[in-house]
Amino acid sequence: MMTTATDQQDFTTLPEMPEGVFTAPLKRPAHVGDDWLEPKQTEYTGEDDAIWNDLFARQMDVLPGRAASAFMNGLEKLDLGQGGVPDFGRLSEELDRLTGWSVVPVPMLIPDHVFFWHLANRRFPAGNFIRTRETFDYIQEPDVFHDVFGHVPMLTDPVYADYMQEYGKAGWKAMRYNRLKALGALYWYTVEFGLMLEHGEVRAYGAGILSGPTEVVFAVEGRSPNRIMLSVDRVMRTDYVISDLQPTYFVIESFEDLYRQTVERDFDRLYRNLPPAFTYANSAIIDVDNVAHRGTQEYLLRGGRGSGADPV
Numbered sequence: 001m002m003t004t005a006t007d008q009q010d011f012t013t014l015p016e017m018p019e020g021v022f023t024a025p026l027k028r029p030a031h032v033g034d035d036w037l038e039p040k041q042t043e044y045t046g047e048d049d050a051i052w053n054d055l056f057a058r059q060m061d062v063l064p065g066r067a068a069s070a071f072m073n074g075l076e077k078l079d080l081g082q083g084g085v086p087d088f089g090r091l092s093e094e095l096d097r098l099t100g101w102s103v104v105p106v107p108m109l110i111p112d113h114v115f116f117w118h119l120a121n122r123r124f125p126a127g128n129f130i131r132t133r134e135t136f137d138y139i140q141e142p143d144v145f146h147d148v149f150g151h152v153p154m155l156t157d158p159v160y161a162d163y164m165q166e167y168g169k170a171g172w173k174a175m176r177y178n179r180l181k182a183l184g185a186l187y188w189y190t191v192e193f194g195l196m197l198e199h200g201e202v203r204a205y206g207a208g209i210l211s212g213p214t215e216v217v218f219a220v221e222g223r224s225p226n227r228i229m230l231s232v233d234r235v236m237r238t239d240y241v242i243s244d245l246q247p248t249y250f251v252i253e254s255f256e257d258l259y260r261q262t263v264e265r266d267f268d269r270l271y272r273n274l275p276p277a278f279t280y281a282n283s284a285i286i287d288v289d290n291v292a293h294r295g296t297q298e299y300l301l302r303g304g305r306g307s308g309a310d311p312v
């Protein structure tokens, strides 16, 4: 990925964000250090645990037959449905046994360079707080349900687990070339909103899809969105929306396919040829695309979430 023998480097120490690289202005809370880790996981109330249980039950109504089997197996391996917000220590022990990963609590979104550093060392930073009944249906800031339910089961898959680590390592190079936006698009269209083929059928493996009830159905079965076979170069040139359902999803053949496409790609060369801004609109289909489904885009054309359009 992203990394080659000629640019071996130390991923164990926190990288510096180079001058002039744009990142979201996040203010570090006083009680966390440079690693942004909470000293310990929040103690959840009975109501917090009830919210987790209700969110869990709601997802289990829509996920079977739509979520990737790696995800469903991960839920089971980690026993995420045993009731209440899971204990990160218990999850980490189990994950360590399976793929060498751990889950660590963070207070909020963390800066890119800190995030890359944790991933490169097989630590998944998970939001500590859980949403409220008022924000039950939609929150923009990732909470413990999105992070643990959506992301952590996938880390039980050995190839996916390696991909996530390589993604973290890739951050060093993206910072050097000032191409965090492009690398961010790759994360968005794989880790958050990725689809894959299983026995010729489309299934979801992205956490942004799997942690909400509407997008699972929309992404896998909806007629509005495009479903395009993933090419890393194409994805890294494509804009994305953060506050609505995606107009386009990218589909992988398998995690081996995703890992190979990224690890074998010469990212130095890619970044040198990549403009700083995105080239393609998020609803576009371009002539080189291998299109699995050409979307009608009717959800988007009717105004999307703001207009109350049907997510079909």
Ligand SMILES: [Fe+2]
Residues within 6 Å of the ligand: 142, 146, 147, 150, 151, 192, 207, 208
């Ligand atoms: Fe996420």
